[in-house]
Amino acid sequence: MVGEGTLRIQPDPAQLAQAAADFIAAQARAKPNLSILVATGNTPMPTYIELARRAEAGAVDFTRVTAVQLDEYLGVSDADPRSLWGWMRRSFVEPLGITRTVRLENPEQFKVALAELGGLDLAILGLGPNGHLGFNEPPSQPDAPTRTLTLTPASLASNAAYWGKLDVPTGAITAGMDVILAARACLLLVSGTHKRDILRAALEGPETPAVPASFLRRTALTVIADEAAWG
Ligand code: F6R
Numbered sequence: 001m002v003g004e005g006t007l008r009i010q011p012d013p014a015q016l017a018q019a020a021a022d023f024i025a026a027q028a029r030a031k032p033n034l035s036i037l038v039a040t041g042n043t044p045m046p047t048y049i050e051l052a053r054r055a056e057a058g059a060v061d062f063t064r065v066t067a068v069q070l071d072e073y074l075g076v077s078d079a080d081p082r083s084l085w086g087w088m089r090r091s092f093v094e095p096l097g098i099t100r101t102v103r104l105e106n107p108e109q110f111k112v113a114l115a116e117l118g119g120l121d122l123a124i125l126g127l128g129p130n131g132h133l134g135f136n137e138p139p140s141q142p143d144a145p146t147r148t149l150t151l152t153p154a155s156l157a158s159n160a161a162y163w164g165k166l167d168v169p170t171g172a173i174t175a176g177m178d179v180i181l182a183a184r185a186c187l188l189l190v191s192g193t194h195k196r197d198i199l200r201a202a203l204e205g206p207e208t209p210a211v212p213a214s215f216l217r218r219t220a221l222t223v224i225a226d227e228a229a230w231g
Pocket of ligand 1: 038039042043044070071084125126128132133134158
């Protein structure tokens with residue numbers, strides 16, 4: 001189980017977004033040049049909208065933050081609606097006024113860029129229906145590096161919900177488990193009844209490559225979940 005105070009249950013997704021925005025904004029105030037690994041997916045979108053609102057209102061300044069890409073499909077162009085780089089830019093980088101980014105295109109360049117950054121201050125993560133983090137699909141060891149891989153059927157099914165009639169690309173690149181677990185803080189956002197079992201497994205089951213998110217308990221982890229996800 002995660003330590004006391006690191007699991008925060010919110011009544012609904014809107015309050016989850018408020019709590020997550022509070023957490024991220026506090027980190028950016030404490031360290032304006034924060035480096036953040038940024039999940040896309042559905043769960044963090046209300047949080048990003050709230051952060052953009054606060055940035056626009058002048059309540060918090062993200063202009064010195066560096067946004068680092070967590071994962072990407074292989075073989076999608078920038079113009080492709082399925083580009084996760086495009087999703088990160090539209091939902092996080094541009095609305096928050098962020099000017100510095102690290103794009104994930106190949107493992108070696110990514111490693112060098114992260115070293116130049118001095119590592120990650122914060123990883124904002126969603127929880128895959130199969131326990132994946134980024135595209136670290138089960139089984140993933142805690143030292144799994146940044147790499148290309150083939151997505152599992154579970155991830156193809158969950159990602160299909162993002163793209164309507166478009167196919168989900170089967171190849172992907174992900175920041176490694178080694179990168180995520182080395183972040184100085186991790187924020188895991190979890191919403192919805194469909195995440196209930198996997199959230200319990202991640203927080204209360206054994207630490208196992210079969211549930212990559214279970215290794216987050218080795219980090220300075222904050223989990224913000226809604227009641228639907230925690231039950
Ligand atoms: C997205 C990502 C994925 C999602 C996860 C949960 O960049 O890395 O690991 O965070 O699949 O997705 P949602 O939030 O859509 O349930």
